[in-house]
Amino acid sequence: MLSTSGYAILALLARESLSGYDIAQWMKNAIDFFWKTQHSRIYPELAHLEELGYVTHRLIEQKQRPAKKLYTITEAGREALKAWLVMPPMPAAERNELLLKTYSIWLTEPQQALAFYRRQLRWHSERLAIFAGIQQRIEEKGIPKPSDPRFGDYATVRVGVAYEREYVTWCRWMIEQFEQELQQQEK
Amino acid sequence: MLSTSGYAILALLARESLSGYDIAQWMKNAIDFFWKTQHSRIYPELAHLEELGYVTHRLIEQKQRPAKKLYTITEAGREALKAWLVMPPMPAAERNELLLKTYSIWLTEPQQALAFYRRQLRWHSERLAIFAGIQQRIEEKGIPKPSDPRFGDYATVRVGVAYEREYVTWCRWMIEQFEQELQQQEK
DNA sequence: CCAGGCATGTAATGCGTTACATGATTTA
């Protein structure tokens, strides 16, 4: 068996061959909002994948840049990824720090809570704008079919947009609650 | 500094004094959908909190049941929780296995993908029903004010309902995509 | 000349998960 981060790396390599550094970049850019892995995890994980025969690498010498190891997924790696793909996801040990804080927000002064959720609103609004932009750019080129790798990009960004839209709505509701609380205190 | 799981325990103790076992129960029932911690983590974490002076405990002897250690939050613990509460949450290393699988779903046969998302739809529908039920029961008693501990319960369950509703919608959309793909293959 | 990008790693520490360990009582 493989760790989920191992599958995340395979998921990227299933699309194209990449170096460890490239993988770290893709983690930051493409799949950042649903999967992150530190680069310090990527290198040992790649070594492990190679041991299992799921990836191979070859050294690429470059002019005026450090040499890099280009990793390529093997047929066995692709099969392992496909087998994992359709297994029901683990009951997901969800860990949402924002909600954990919200659970205890009754302890704070309304003013502090207001500042807190206004900042959250800004943060989620920004992300919503980014995701909506990505979604639009994909749609302009036509909605990808399920057999297209770009379908994964599109399907996940749709979740991102829906998710952030709900959080924006929720933050606004939270802000309202604390504003009302403040107004009642003033009376 | 304290781990987030430490604050999760403080968040529960801020409402009432509990034993380690009780905390594990509350994790499963009340805050399960945004925070989980194994009981094997709870006991060392409680010891750590006690070292820091954030909680105290006393032994409660019980008839026909094992004795238990009842933990109570201290003023210092409450202050630590309040200070943490209003700090912006960490950029949240989101790890969503469902989306990671979706990112690579183009590798599978539509039939397998259909079975996969139908199962997900069932799962999220069930959770939506549960959360909607909790929300309704709270609302029947009147919406709690922000200074009420139950406001935390209500605010978080609202997110749960919105979240699951979006996932249900999204799963239905995914299923449609694969159904269309299958129909086109048949022609 | 300094910051940032490209490129690959190792080390330390701590958290999370799973399994191990015990034992009494209650309920089906």
Added chain:
DNA sequence: TAAATCATGTAACGCATTACATGCCTGG
């Protein structure tokens, strides 16, 4: 009589995060 509940812990292992470590090239 077997399983579930109450109750508290320890141990092993692996993954995640943060910091440490190096070094060349490019652009401002």
